[in-house]
Amino acid sequence: MATGVIRYWAAAKDAAGVAEEPFEAATLAELMAKVTLDRDELARVVRRSSFLVNGDPVGTRAHDTIVFAEGATVEVLPPFAGG
Template sequence: MVDQVTGIEVRYFAAAADAAGREKETVDLAVGSDLAALRAALIERHGADMERVLSVAAYLVEPGQGGGELTRDLTYPAGAKVDVLPPFAGG
């Protein structure tokens, strides 16, 4: 039996966009995947620079309507849209 797969829209900001070489992409994962699975897929796709960024990043799950859920809890369900937010500096 094949797992059902869903496309998760990932948007990158600041250092995460630099590590990915883009501002957004779609990542296919099994339905019901958590942020740990998404993190692993992003590291596999983008390598050590992304791993370094994700070690300090937060995730905004389902941004937009209702503001979404900001978390660093990798057991949190990934949802259909995830923003990767590294720490920001400046004002």
């Protein structure tokens, strides 16, 4: 289990009600389950979001395969309007 910080951007920040918060989780899947528990709007936003872990895109990799190192930074990037 690692500790780190999760940062929310744009609609994710609005849905979370904070810009960032500390976390304790082993994988991205576990983290998403924890931060969306009882936060329905945030759950809706993160289902459509992209993620960076320590600056690296997660892409299409399964979230349960993304294992955190201690001090990880996770960024939640919802889809942006525009073209």
